[in-house]
Amino acid sequence: MTEWRAECAPRLASNEMPIRPDRLCAEITAELPADAILVADTGYSGIWTSTLIDLNGAGQTYLRAAGSLGWAFPASLGAKCAAPNRKVVCFSGDGALYYHLTELETAKRRGIAVTLVVNNNSGFGQGWPNFLKMQGNKPGDPAEMLRFGPTDFAAIARGFGVRAIRVEDPSKIGPALREAIAADETVVVDIVTDIDARAPAPWLPDGAT
Numbered sequence: 001m002t003e004w005r006a007e008c009a010p011r012l013a014s015n016e017m018p019i020r021p022d023r024l025c026a027e028i029t030a031e032l033p034a035d036a037i038l039v040a041d042t043g044y045s046g047i048w049t050s051t052l053i054d055l056n057g058a059g060q061t062y063l064r065a066a067g068s069l070g071w072a073f074p075a076s077l078g079a080k081c082a083a084p085n086r087k088v089v090c091f092s093g094d095g096a097l098y099y100h101l102t103e104l105e106t107a108k109r110r111g112i113a114v115t116l117v118v119n120n121n122s123g124f125g126q127g128w129p130n131f132l133k134m135q136g137n138k139p140g141d142p143a144e145m146l147r148f149g150p151t152d153f154a155a156i157a158r159g160f161g162v163r164a165i166r167v168e169d170p171s172k173i174g175p176a177l178r179e180a181i182a183a184d185e186t187v188v189v190d191i192v193t194d195i196d197a198r199a200p201a202p203w204l205p206d207g208a209t
Contacts, residue, residue: 070099
């Protein structure tokens, strides 16, 4: 485990732009309140968060989608309604958020306060390298299938009357998260990330597969 953590450490501290999701996960670890609820979507959102966000093993709760893409944001609103005295942080990819983007209106109208972190890489990141590999030398543009945007989710959120922060510089992630989590309203933190970044394989004991 020590060797695995040492291998991950440089990416967790990366200053690359577009931002590496590894760095985003490290910043969430640092800012997540001691009794927070972290809600993650399925796909790469679940892989990034479960692999690289360290929970305190005590008061924090982790809810991860096991199926439907886009589940996390509406689920985070439900989690906040169920636990109104706890801070709720939602981690969603941009591809997932398109499914239930209109729940921003629900959050605003009903006064439900969550921090919505958007891992905004302008595409479906988990499938991107495999799709490129399968495309090979065949004619056609893979980007037509798995790339979209770029979309400014902060601007969209403001259109709903929701407070929002757009982050393109990794040094700004921590301050943005602190501001959002401290707020008593839903805040969208739109993080511009690198679609080519790959999540690390999880650590497994020797002999495990």
